[in-house]
Amino acid sequence: MNSQNLEAPQSGGRTFTLHFFDGSSRYVPVVDVEEPYPDGRLIVSRTDPGGVITHVNQSFVDMSGYSEAELLGTPHHILRHPDMPPAAFKGLWDTIKAGNRWQGYVKNLRKDGRFYWVYATVIPNLRRGKLIGYTSVRRKPSRLRIKECEALYPTLF
Amino acid sequence: MKHKPFQLTVSPDFAPTSLAGWHIFNTWLQRSLDTRIHLDIYQDFASQRQAIRNDAIDLIFANPYDASMLIREKGFHCLARPGGRSDEVVIAVRGDHPASTVEGLEAGMRLASTDDPDVHMMGMIMLEPANINADNIERRICSSYVLVAKELLSVQSEVGLFLAEAFYELSKITRRQLRPLVQSQIQVVHHALMVGPRMQHLTETLLQRLQEMPQTPRGQGVLDSLGYKTWEAVEEEDVEFMIDLMDTLVG
Numbered sequence: 001m002n003s004q005n006l007e008a009p010q011s012g013g014r015t016f017t018l019h020f021f022d023g024s025s026r027y028v029p030v031v032d033v034e035e036p037y038p039d040g041r042l043i044v045s046r047t048d049p050g051g052v053i054t055h056v057n058q059s060f061v062d063m064s065g066y067s068e069a070e071l072l073g074t075p076h077h078i079l080r081h082p083d084m085p086p087a088a089f090k091g092l093w094d095t096i097k098a099g100n101r102w103q104g105y106v107k108n109l110r111k112d113g114r115f116y117w118v119y120a121t122v123i124p125n126l127r128r129g130k131l132i133g134y135t136s137v138r139r140k141p142s143r144l145r146i147k148e149c150e151a152l153y154p155t156l157f
Numbered sequence: 158m159k160h161k162p163f164q165l166t167v168s169p170d171f172a173p174t175s176l177a178g179w180h181i182f183n184t185w186l187q188r189s190l191d192t193r194i195h196l197d198i199y200q201d202f203a204s205q206r207q208a209i210r211n212d213a214i215d216l217i218f219a220n221p222y223d224a225s226m227l228i229r230e231k232g233f234h235c236l237a238r239p240g241g242r243s244d245e246v247v248i249a250v251r252g253d254h255p256a257s258t259v260e261g262l263e264a265g266m267r268l269a270s271t272d273d274p275d276v277h278m279m280g281m282i283m284l285e286p287a288n289i290n291a292d293n294i295e296r297r298i299c300s301s302y303v304l305v306a307k308e309l310l311s312v313q314s315e316v317g318l319f320l321a322e323a324f325y326e327l328s329k330i331t332r333r334q335l336r337p338l339v340q341s342q343i344q345v346v347h348h349a350l351m352v353g354p355r356m357q358h359l360t361e362t363l364l365q366r367l368q369e370m371p372q373t374p375r376g377q378g379v380l381d382s383l384g385y386k387t388w389e390a391v392e393e394e395d396v397e398f399m400i401d402l403m404d405t406l407v408g
Protein backbone atom coordinates (compact mmCIF):
# COMPACT_ATOMS: atom_id res chain seq x y z
CA MET A 1 0.00 0.00 0.00
CA ASN A 2 1.75 3.12 -1.17
CA SER A 3 0.87 6.05 -3.32
CA GLN A 4 2.76 8.09 -5.81
CA ASN A 5 1.88 11.51 -7.07
CA LEU A 6 2.26 10.59 -10.70
CA GLU A 7 0.10 13.03 -12.54
CA ALA A 8 0.15 16.78 -12.87
CA PRO A 9 -2.56 18.40 -10.77
CA GLN A 10 -5.85 19.04 -12.52
CA SER A 11 -7.84 22.17 -11.95
CA GLY A 12 -8.11 22.56 -8.21
CA GLY A 13 -6.95 19.02 -7.52
CA ARG A 14 -4.27 16.35 -7.52
CA THR A 15 -4.34 12.88 -8.99
CA PHE A 16 -2.87 9.76 -7.51
CA THR A 17 -2.40 6.14 -8.35
CA LEU A 18 -3.04 4.13 -5.20
CA HIS A 19 -1.50 0.68 -4.87
CA PHE A 20 -3.44 -1.53 -2.51
CA PHE A 21 -2.37 -4.34 -0.25
CA ASP A 22 -4.16 -6.88 -2.46
CA GLY A 23 -1.99 -5.94 -5.46
CA SER A 24 -4.64 -3.89 -7.24
CA SER A 25 -4.23 -0.23 -8.01
CA ARG A 26 -6.53 2.66 -8.76
CA TYR A 27 -6.21 6.09 -10.26
CA VAL A 28 -7.95 8.64 -8.04
CA PRO A 29 -8.62 12.34 -8.35
CA VAL A 30 -8.09 14.24 -5.09
CA VAL A 31 -9.68 17.60 -4.40
CA ASP A 32 -8.46 19.26 -1.23
CA VAL A 33 -11.88 20.33 -0.06
CA GLU A 34 -13.45 18.98 3.11
CA GLU A 35 -17.00 17.67 3.33
CA PRO A 36 -18.08 18.41 6.92
CA TYR A 37 -19.18 15.48 9.03
CA PRO A 38 -22.94 15.78 9.62
CA ASP A 39 -24.02 16.29 13.24
CA GLY A 40 -25.81 13.52 15.08
CA ARG A 41 -24.93 10.77 12.62
CA LEU A 42 -23.01 7.55 12.87
CA ILE A 43 -21.47 6.23 9.67
CA VAL A 44 -21.69 2.45 9.75
CA SER A 45 -20.29 -0.30 7.56
CA ARG A 46 -19.63 -3.98 7.87
CA THR A 47 -17.20 -6.16 5.97
CA ASP A 48 -16.51 -9.85 5.56
CA PRO A 49 -13.31 -11.18 7.19
CA GLY A 50 -11.34 -10.05 4.13
CA GLY A 51 -12.45 -6.41 4.27
CA VAL A 52 -15.04 -6.56 1.48
CA ILE A 53 -18.06 -4.36 2.26
CA THR A 54 -21.25 -6.28 3.10
CA HIS A 55 -23.41 -3.53 4.67
CA VAL A 56 -23.53 0.27 4.71
CA ASN A 57 -26.02 2.62 6.31
CA GLN A 58 -27.53 5.68 4.64
CA SER A 59 -25.07 8.07 6.32
CA PHE A 60 -22.21 6.03 4.79
CA VAL A 61 -23.76 6.30 1.33
CA ASP A 62 -24.39 10.04 1.75
CA MET A 63 -20.85 10.82 2.89
CA SER A 64 -18.94 8.59 0.48
CA GLY A 65 -20.72 9.83 -2.63
CA TYR A 66 -21.08 6.28 -3.93
CA SER A 67 -24.37 4.43 -4.30
CA GLU A 68 -25.07 1.46 -2.07
CA ALA A 69 -24.80 -0.82 -5.13
CA GLU A 70 -21.32 0.54 -5.91
CA LEU A 71 -20.18 -0.08 -2.35
CA LEU A 72 -21.50 -3.58 -1.60
CA GLY A 73 -19.04 -6.28 -2.67
CA THR A 74 -16.20 -3.75 -2.96
CA PRO A 75 -13.03 -3.80 -0.82
CA HIS A 76 -13.14 -1.14 1.89
CA HIS A 77 -10.02 0.54 0.48
CA ILE A 78 -12.40 2.23 -1.98
CA LEU A 79 -12.33 5.10 0.59
CA ARG A 80 -8.56 5.15 1.03
CA HIS A 81 -7.14 8.64 0.86
CA PRO A 82 -3.52 9.08 -0.31
CA ASP A 83 -2.81 11.31 2.72
CA MET A 84 -3.45 8.36 5.07
CA PRO A 85 -0.19 6.70 6.14
CA PRO A 86 0.02 2.95 5.39
CA ALA A 87 1.05 2.32 9.00
CA ALA A 88 -2.43 3.33 10.19
CA PHE A 89 -4.11 0.56 8.23
CA LYS A 90 -1.46 -1.99 9.13
CA GLY A 91 -2.20 -1.14 12.76
CA LEU A 92 -5.91 -1.50 12.10
CA TRP A 93 -5.61 -4.93 10.51
CA ASP A 94 -3.07 -6.27 13.05
CA THR A 95 -5.40 -5.18 15.87
CA ILE A 96 -8.68 -6.54 14.55
CA LYS A 97 -7.14 -9.79 13.29
CA ALA A 98 -5.92 -10.35 16.85
CA GLY A 99 -9.56 -10.04 17.93
CA ASN A 100 -9.29 -6.55 19.41
CA ARG A 101 -11.00 -3.18 18.95
CA TRP A 102 -9.22 -0.52 16.89
CA GLN A 103 -9.90 3.19 17.17
CA GLY A 104 -8.40 5.96 15.15
CA TYR A 105 -8.83 9.10 13.10
CA VAL A 106 -9.21 8.47 9.38
CA LYS A 107 -9.24 10.82 6.42
CA ASN A 108 -11.50 9.30 3.81
CA LEU A 109 -11.75 9.92 0.09
CA ARG A 110 -15.14 10.55 -1.50
CA LYS A 111 -16.07 9.52 -4.99
CA ASP A 112 -15.83 13.17 -6.09
CA GLY A 113 -12.27 13.49 -4.74
CA ARG A 114 -13.18 15.56 -1.68
CA PHE A 115 -12.36 14.26 1.81
CA TYR A 116 -13.97 13.83 5.23
CA TRP A 117 -12.45 13.08 8.62
CA VAL A 118 -13.95 10.50 10.97
CA TYR A 119 -13.21 8.99 14.34
CA ALA A 120 -13.58 5.29 13.63
CA THR A 121 -14.00 2.22 15.82
CA VAL A 122 -13.59 -1.20 14.20
CA ILE A 123 -14.47 -4.43 16.02
CA PRO A 124 -14.49 -8.10 15.05
CA ASN A 125 -17.96 -9.69 14.86
CA LEU A 126 -18.16 -13.06 16.52
CA ARG A 127 -21.11 -15.42 16.27
CA ARG A 128 -20.80 -18.44 18.55
CA GLY A 129 -17.08 -17.82 18.70
CA LYS A 130 -16.61 -17.70 14.92
CA LEU A 131 -15.41 -14.58 13.10
CA ILE A 132 -17.99 -13.54 10.51
CA GLY A 133 -16.63 -10.08 9.69
CA TYR A 134 -15.94 -6.63 11.07
CA THR A 135 -18.09 -3.61 11.94
CA SER A 136 -16.90 -0.04 11.75
CA VAL A 137 -18.78 2.84 13.33
CA ARG A 138 -17.56 6.37 12.73
CA ARG A 139 -18.43 9.49 14.64
CA LYS A 140 -17.70 13.16 14.32
CA PRO A 141 -14.15 14.05 15.40
CA SER A 142 -13.19 17.31 17.09
CA ARG A 143 -11.29 19.94 15.09
CA LEU A 144 -8.51 19.76 17.64
CA ARG A 145 -7.90 16.06 16.96
CA ILE A 146 -8.09 16.57 13.20
CA LYS A 147 -5.42 19.28 13.43
CA GLU A 148 -3.20 16.92 15.40
CA CYS A 149 -3.60 14.22 12.75
CA GLU A 150 -2.95 16.67 9.94
CA ALA A 151 0.39 17.41 11.59
CA LEU A 152 1.22 13.82 12.50
CA TYR A 153 0.18 11.72 9.50
CA PRO A 154 2.60 13.21 6.93
CA THR A 155 5.47 12.17 9.24
CA LEU A 156 4.38 8.52 9.17
CA PHE A 157 5.11 7.83 5.51
CA MET B 158 -51.25 -22.33 36.34
CA LYS B 159 -49.45 -23.64 39.41
CA HIS B 160 -45.96 -22.42 38.63
CA LYS B 161 -44.37 -19.45 40.32
CA PRO B 162 -45.39 -16.40 38.28
CA PHE B 163 -43.03 -15.22 35.57
CA GLN B 164 -41.43 -11.83 36.13
CA LEU B 165 -41.87 -9.02 33.63
CA THR B 166 -39.95 -5.79 33.95
CA VAL B 167 -39.54 -2.59 31.99
CA SER B 168 -36.40 -0.56 31.53
CA PRO B 169 -36.50 2.12 34.28
CA ASP B 170 -36.11 4.95 31.78
CA PHE B 171 -39.85 5.13 31.27
CA ALA B 172 -41.76 7.95 32.83
CA PRO B 173 -44.23 6.82 35.52
CA THR B 174 -47.10 7.83 33.21
CA SER B 175 -46.26 5.12 30.69
CA LEU B 176 -46.04 2.53 33.45
CA ALA B 177 -49.84 2.47 33.52
CA GLY B 178 -49.65 1.21 29.94
CA TRP B 179 -47.31 -1.59 30.96
CA HIS B 180 -49.71 -2.72 33.68
CA ILE B 181 -52.46 -2.90 31.06
CA PHE B 182 -50.07 -4.77 28.77
CA ASN B 183 -49.33 -7.26 31.52
CA THR B 184 -53.01 -7.96 32.12
CA TRP B 185 -53.47 -8.59 28.40
CA LEU B 186 -50.33 -10.75 28.33
CA GLN B 187 -51.44 -13.02 31.16
CA ARG B 188 -54.77 -13.60 29.42
CA SER B 189 -53.18 -14.17 26.02
CA LEU B 190 -50.69 -16.71 27.33
CA ASP B 191 -52.97 -18.11 30.02
CA THR B 192 -50.22 -17.84 32.56
CA ARG B 193 -49.35 -15.76 35.60
CA ILE B 194 -46.90 -12.91 35.14
CA HIS B 195 -45.87 -10.37 37.71
CA LEU B 196 -44.80 -6.88 36.65
CA ASP B 197 -41.85 -5.67 38.69
CA ILE B 198 -40.61 -2.14 38.28
CA TYR B 199 -37.13 -1.20 39.42
CA GLN B 200 -36.29 2.32 40.50
CA ASP B 201 -33.02 2.50 38.62
CA PHE B 202 -30.78 0.63 36.22
CA ALA B 203 -28.45 -0.63 38.93
CA SER B 204 -31.18 -2.46 40.83
CA GLN B 205 -32.68 -3.82 37.62
CA ARG B 206 -29.28 -5.19 36.57
CA GLN B 207 -28.89 -6.85 39.94
CA ALA B 208 -32.23 -8.58 39.43
CA ILE B 209 -31.11 -9.75 35.98
CA ARG B 210 -27.90 -11.11 37.44
CA ASN B 211 -29.90 -12.99 40.07
CA ASP B 212 -32.01 -14.56 37.30
CA ALA B 213 -35.11 -12.91 38.72
CA ILE B 214 -36.40 -11.68 35.33
CA ASP B 215 -38.15 -13.70 32.60
CA LEU B 216 -39.38 -11.04 30.23
CA ILE B 217 -37.98 -7.55 29.85
CA PHE B 218 -38.54 -4.47 27.75
CA ALA B 219 -34.85 -3.74 27.71
CA ASN B 220 -32.66 -0.75 27.16
CA PRO B 221 -30.28 -1.36 24.20
CA TYR B 222 -27.39 -0.86 26.60
CA ASP B 223 -28.37 -4.04 28.46
CA ALA B 224 -29.07 -6.13 25.35
CA SER B 225 -25.54 -7.49 25.14
CA MET B 226 -25.50 -8.74 28.73
CA LEU B 227 -29.01 -10.22 28.46
CA ILE B 228 -28.28 -12.13 25.26
CA ARG B 229 -24.63 -13.07 25.64
CA GLU B 230 -24.51 -13.76 29.37
CA LYS B 231 -28.06 -14.55 30.40
CA GLY B 232 -29.42 -16.57 27.47
CA PHE B 233 -32.20 -14.13 26.54
CA HIS B 234 -33.67 -13.95 23.05
CA CYS B 235 -34.81 -10.77 21.43
CA LEU B 236 -38.43 -11.03 20.38
CA ALA B 237 -39.88 -7.75 19.16
CA ARG B 238 -39.52 -3.99 19.07
CA PRO B 239 -42.15 -1.26 18.87
CA GLY B 240 -42.70 -0.62 15.17
CA GLY B 241 -40.78 2.26 13.67
CA ARG B 242 -39.32 3.54 16.93
CA SER B 243 -35.67 3.96 17.71
CA ASP B 244 -33.83 5.58 20.59
CA GLU B 245 -32.60 8.97 19.48
CA VAL B 246 -31.01 11.69 21.57
CA VAL B 247 -31.55 15.44 21.73
CA ILE B 248 -28.90 17.74 23.16
CA ALA B 249 -30.56 20.96 24.27
CA VAL B 250 -29.69 24.24 25.96
CA ARG B 251 -31.77 27.09 27.30
CA GLY B 252 -33.10 29.36 24.55
CA ASP B 253 -30.80 32.24 25.47
CA HIS B 254 -27.61 30.15 25.53
CA PRO B 255 -24.95 31.59 23.18
CA ALA B 256 -24.08 28.27 21.52
CA SER B 257 -25.75 27.53 18.21
CA THR B 258 -24.04 24.19 17.61
CA VAL B 259 -22.43 21.52 19.78
CA GLU B 260 -19.03 22.97 18.88
CA GLY B 261 -20.10 26.19 20.58
CA LEU B 262 -20.16 24.42 23.96
CA GLU B 263 -17.18 24.50 26.25
CA ALA B 264 -15.54 22.13 28.69
CA GLY B 265 -16.10 22.77 32.39
CA MET B 266 -19.86 23.17 32.15
CA ARG B 267 -22.60 21.41 34.06
CA LEU B 268 -24.47 18.74 32.16
CA ALA B 269 -27.82 17.26 33.15
CA SER B 270 -28.95 13.79 32.13
CA THR B 271 -30.86 10.86 33.57
CA ASP B 272 -29.30 7.53 34.51
CA ASP B 273 -30.59 6.16 31.17
CA PRO B 274 -27.37 4.54 29.95
CA ASP B 275 -27.90 4.54 26.18
CA VAL B 276 -29.04 8.14 26.03
CA HIS B 277 -26.17 9.33 28.20
CA MET B 278 -23.62 7.40 26.13
CA MET B 279 -24.93 8.60 22.77
CA GLY B 280 -25.23 12.14 24.08
CA MET B 281 -21.63 12.14 25.28
CA ILE B 282 -20.52 10.86 21.86
CA MET B 283 -22.33 13.75 20.21
CA LEU B 284 -20.42 16.13 22.49
CA GLU B 285 -17.02 14.79 21.44
CA PRO B 286 -16.69 17.23 18.52
CA ALA B 287 -16.51 19.98 21.19
CA ASN B 288 -13.77 18.06 23.06
CA ILE B 289 -16.19 17.49 25.90
CA ASN B 290 -15.87 14.26 27.84
CA ALA B 291 -16.70 12.76 31.22
CA ASP B 292 -13.53 14.22 32.76
CA ASN B 293 -14.17 17.84 31.89
CA ILE B 294 -17.84 18.29 32.74
CA GLU B 295 -19.82 18.19 35.94
CA ARG B 296 -22.61 15.67 35.49
CA ARG B 297 -25.91 16.15 37.29
CA ILE B 298 -28.10 13.06 37.27
CA CYS B 299 -31.84 13.70 37.31
CA SER B 300 -34.56 11.15 37.94
CA SER B 301 -36.61 12.20 34.89
CA TYR B 302 -36.35 14.19 31.66
CA VAL B 303 -38.77 16.77 33.04
CA LEU B 304 -36.20 17.42 35.76
CA VAL B 305 -33.42 17.64 33.16
CA ALA B 306 -35.47 20.39 31.49
CA LYS B 307 -35.94 22.12 34.88
CA GLU B 308 -32.16 22.03 35.39
CA LEU B 309 -31.73 23.97 32.17
CA LEU B 310 -34.52 26.46 32.82
CA SER B 311 -33.22 27.25 36.29
CA VAL B 312 -29.68 27.54 34.85
CA GLN B 313 -28.43 24.85 37.23
CA SER B 314 -27.01 23.10 34.17
CA GLU B 315 -26.00 24.48 30.79
CA VAL B 316 -26.71 21.49 28.62
CA GLY B 317 -29.16 18.61 28.86
CA LEU B 318 -29.25 15.16 27.27
CA PHE B 319 -32.74 13.88 26.43
CA LEU B 320 -34.27 10.80 24.92
CA ALA B 321 -35.74 12.49 21.82
CA GLU B 322 -39.18 11.06 22.54
CA ALA B 323 -39.12 12.50 26.05
CA PHE B 324 -37.94 15.87 24.76
CA TYR B 325 -40.92 16.15 22.44
CA GLU B 326 -43.26 15.09 25.24
CA LEU B 327 -42.21 18.04 27.41
CA SER B 328 -44.92 20.65 27.80
CA LYS B 329 -45.04 23.27 25.05
CA ILE B 330 -44.18 26.02 27.51
CA THR B 331 -41.07 24.17 28.61
CA ARG B 332 -39.97 23.23 25.13
CA ARG B 333 -40.37 26.79 23.88
CA GLN B 334 -37.76 27.90 26.38
CA LEU B 335 -35.27 25.25 25.27
CA ARG B 336 -33.29 24.92 22.06
CA PRO B 337 -32.04 21.62 20.60
CA LEU B 338 -28.45 21.87 19.34
CA VAL B 339 -28.51 18.48 17.69
CA GLN B 340 -30.66 15.39 17.39
CA SER B 341 -29.17 12.00 16.63
CA GLN B 342 -30.21 10.00 13.58
CA ILE B 343 -28.88 6.60 14.43
CA GLN B 344 -32.01 4.57 13.68
CA VAL B 345 -30.72 1.12 14.58
CA VAL B 346 -30.56 1.52 18.36
CA HIS B 347 -33.84 0.64 20.06
CA HIS B 348 -35.50 -0.88 23.10
CA ALA B 349 -36.72 -4.44 22.65
CA LEU B 350 -38.81 -7.07 24.35
CA MET B 351 -36.56 -9.96 25.36
CA VAL B 352 -37.44 -13.40 26.65
CA GLY B 353 -35.40 -15.26 29.27
CA PRO B 354 -34.64 -18.98 29.46
CA ARG B 355 -37.60 -19.97 31.69
CA MET B 356 -40.13 -18.49 29.25
CA GLN B 357 -38.43 -19.69 26.08
CA HIS B 358 -41.17 -22.24 25.37
CA LEU B 359 -43.70 -19.41 25.05
CA THR B 360 -41.65 -17.41 22.54
CA GLU B 361 -43.55 -18.35 19.40
CA THR B 362 -46.99 -17.91 20.90
CA LEU B 363 -45.98 -14.62 22.45
CA LEU B 364 -44.62 -13.23 19.18
CA GLN B 365 -47.76 -14.29 17.37
CA ARG B 366 -49.99 -12.62 19.97
CA LEU B 367 -47.93 -9.43 19.83
CA GLN B 368 -48.14 -9.24 16.07
CA GLU B 369 -51.90 -9.86 16.13
CA MET B 370 -52.53 -7.03 18.56
CA PRO B 371 -53.70 -4.44 16.01
CA GLN B 372 -56.31 -6.91 14.70
CA THR B 373 -58.52 -6.88 17.80
CA PRO B 374 -60.06 -3.88 19.57
CA ARG B 375 -58.69 -5.16 22.85
CA GLY B 376 -55.18 -5.59 21.47
CA GLN B 377 -55.39 -2.21 19.81
CA GLY B 378 -56.46 -0.63 23.09
CA VAL B 379 -53.40 -2.09 24.81
CA LEU B 380 -51.12 -0.78 22.04
CA ASP B 381 -52.73 2.62 22.44
CA SER B 382 -52.05 2.70 26.15
CA LEU B 383 -48.40 1.80 25.49
CA GLY B 384 -48.27 4.47 22.81
CA TYR B 385 -47.08 1.99 20.15
CA LYS B 386 -48.53 1.23 16.72
CA THR B 387 -47.29 -2.34 16.29
CA TRP B 388 -44.78 -4.86 17.54
CA GLU B 389 -42.23 -5.86 14.91
CA ALA B 390 -40.37 -9.16 15.10
CA VAL B 391 -36.61 -8.73 15.54
CA GLU B 392 -34.35 -11.17 13.70
CA GLU B 393 -31.43 -12.60 15.62
CA GLU B 394 -28.92 -11.03 13.23
CA ASP B 395 -30.54 -7.60 13.62
CA VAL B 396 -30.08 -7.64 17.35
CA GLU B 397 -26.53 -9.00 17.01
CA PHE B 398 -25.84 -6.04 14.75
CA MET B 399 -27.24 -3.63 17.32
CA ILE B 400 -25.05 -5.24 20.00
CA ASP B 401 -21.96 -4.94 17.78
CA LEU B 402 -22.81 -1.32 17.18
CA MET B 403 -23.26 -0.63 20.91
CA ASP B 404 -19.93 -2.42 21.51
CA THR B 405 -18.16 0.03 19.20
CA LEU B 406 -19.62 2.93 21.17
CA VAL B 407 -19.05 1.71 24.73
CA GLY B 408 -15.63 2.38 26.19
Ligand SMILES: Cc1cc2nc3c(=O)[nH]c(=O)nc-3n(C[C@H](O)[C@H](O)[C@H](O)COP(=O)(O)O)c2cc1C
Nearest residue numbers: 001020021022047051076077079080089134135136
Ligand atom coordinates in the same frame (compact mmCIF):
# COMPACT_ATOMS: atom_id res chain seq x y z
C1 LIG C 1 -14.70 -2.73 8.94
C2 LIG C 1 -13.60 -2.01 8.21
C3 LIG C 1 -13.76 -0.67 7.90
C4 LIG C 1 -12.77 0.03 7.21
N1 LIG C 1 -13.00 1.35 6.92
C5 LIG C 1 -12.08 2.03 6.19
C6 LIG C 1 -12.32 3.38 5.81
O1 LIG C 1 -13.33 3.98 6.15
N2 LIG C 1 -11.38 4.00 5.07
C7 LIG C 1 -10.23 3.37 4.66
O2 LIG C 1 -9.42 3.99 3.95
N3 LIG C 1 -9.97 2.11 5.03
C8 LIG C 1 -10.85 1.41 5.77
N4 LIG C 1 -10.59 0.12 6.15
C9 LIG C 1 -9.27 -0.45 5.81
C10 LIG C 1 -9.21 -1.00 4.41
O3 LIG C 1 -9.61 -2.35 4.45
C11 LIG C 1 -7.77 -0.92 3.86
O4 LIG C 1 -6.88 -1.62 4.70
C12 LIG C 1 -7.25 0.49 3.69
O5 LIG C 1 -8.12 1.28 2.95
C13 LIG C 1 -5.87 0.54 3.01
O6 LIG C 1 -5.87 -0.18 1.82
P1 LIG C 1 -4.96 -1.49 1.59
O7 LIG C 1 -4.83 -2.16 2.92
O8 LIG C 1 -5.71 -2.31 0.60
O9 LIG C 1 -3.67 -1.01 1.03
C14 LIG C 1 -11.56 -0.62 6.83
C15 LIG C 1 -11.39 -1.96 7.16
C16 LIG C 1 -12.39 -2.66 7.85
C17 LIG C 1 -12.19 -4.10 8.20
